[in-house]
Amino acid sequence: MLNEKKYSEMLEEAEDIVIDAIAETMDLYGVTPSVGRLYAVLYFSEDPMTLNQMGKSLGMSKPSMSTGIHSLMDIEMVQKVWRKGERKDLYKAEKDFFISFISFFCKKWEREISTNLQAIxxxxxxLNFLLENPDVPESIQEKAQKDIQQLKDSTKYYIWLEKLVQTFRSGELFKLIEIDED
Incomplete structure (x- = not known):
């Protein structure tokens, strides 16, 4: 029969497998593997952690961890929490991957929509000025007309993307694609 130390090592090894995978794939969220590892350690922590606690666990410098935590807070994968009597900042991971996914991608899509619709x-x-000005050569007006049509076509995409974001944020997505409750 295995002793408690061996069981604890097996548990830690299982967590490390997932921590490594999370760290490897966090580039999808625009963060480095070390910041991904920071998130993963918080993910497996049952209690919020201070930067010092995370530093002991990861061997990262406090400035690196502070920068990493702020990156994770920006993408809403980590939140600062308050605990009575605790003077140091505490952080906890968002453990619901559905919430993290929706928050992250909707923010990115909303930025894309806003930036591109303003430009359009x-x-x-x-382009309308060029079309309405009789002094503009016909060849330039023709190109301007084609550009306007192209921009109208791309506007359809951004309107669709806005609807997609609304579908995600409202939870309607989960009516279309159910979450298995196993």
């Missing part, structure tokens, strides 16, 4: 509106104003 600005460009369309200029």
């Amino acid at each position: 509106n600005k460009a369309t104003t200029q």
Whole structure:
């Protein structure tokens, strides 16, 4: 029969397998593997952790961890928590991957929508000026007309993307694609 130390090592090894996988794939969220490892350690922690506790676990410098924690907070994968009597900042991981996924990708898509629709509106104003000005050569007006049509077509995509974001944020997505409750 295995002793408690051996069982503890097996548990730690199982967690390390997942920690390594999370660290390896965190580039999808725009963070480095070391920041991914930081998230994964918080993910497996039952209690919120201080930077010092995380540092002992990972062997990272406090400035690196502070930067990493702020990166994870920016993408809403980690939250700062308060505990009565605790003077140091505590952090906990968002453990619901569905929430993390929706928050992260919706933020990225909303940025794409906003940036590109603003550009399309600005460009369309200029293109319309070219179309309405009789002094503009016909060849330039033809190209401007094609550009306007192309921008109208791309606007359809951004309107669709807005609807997709709304579907994610409202939870309607989970009516379309159910989560297995095993």
